[in-house]
Amino acid sequence: MLIKHPRESRTVMTELVMPNDTNPLHNLMGGNLMRWMDIAGGICSRRHSGCICVTASVDNVSFDSPIRMGEIVTITAEVTRVFNTSLEVYISVAAEGSDTTKRRPCNYAYFTFVGLDEWGNKLSLPQLQPETEKEQQQFEGALRRREMRLILAGKLKPQEATQLKSLFV
Numbered sequence: 001m002l003i004k005h006p007r008e009s010r011t012v013m014t015e016l017v018m019p020n021d022t023n024p025l026h027n028l029m030g031g032n033l034m035r036w037m038d039i040a041g042g043i044c045s046r047r048h049s050g051c052i053c054v055t056a057s058v059d060n061v062s063f064d065s066p067i068r069m070g071e072i073v074t075i076t077a078e079v080t081r082v083f084n085t086s087l088e089v090y091i092s093v094a095a096e097g098s099d100t101t102k103r104r105p106c107n108y109a110y111f112t113f114v115g116l117d118e119w120g121n122k123l124s125l126p127q128l129q130p131e132t133e134k135e136q137q138q139f140e141g142a143l144r145r146r147e148m149r150l151i152l153a154g155k156l157k158p159q160e161a162t163q164l165k166s167l168f169v
Helices: 030-049 133-152 162-168
Strands: 010-016 052-058 072-082 086-096 104-116
Touching (some): 072 104
8 A cells, every 4th residue: 555645845865875885094985974864855846846856056155164984974955945946955964073962064155956747858846834933034035046046057148137136225
């Protein structure tokens, strides 16, 4: 019997840093972390949208604190806003050493995913309704972040970025 799950807008993924995940300093390699972040974001996007979602862009990834071999990594992915065929996901990373009661924030980034059908055509995605104050702030900020991404990609002229202009006018 299959159980239908409600749409989820948040995913938590846990990984253990093994020797083959690290660089010569025994720190998690950035590319491996980005791969894990991409997987968590893809799962989160798929659970929210109900369709396959592929990565369209990654905003500035911060590497604030090295993650060492043997540490446990917790990756949290949360949909911040849905546009028409794309959605933004905020992904944060925390690590814990031998004291599993203490997690330290290490990394974060905004990823954009696009929903596709089985032939690769873009799909309209179900909207997100923010509930908490924090979710509302992320939701509102997503428009400005989207405009910045579109400007940097050459898909929007700066003078057309109404949300960004409102910060300065």
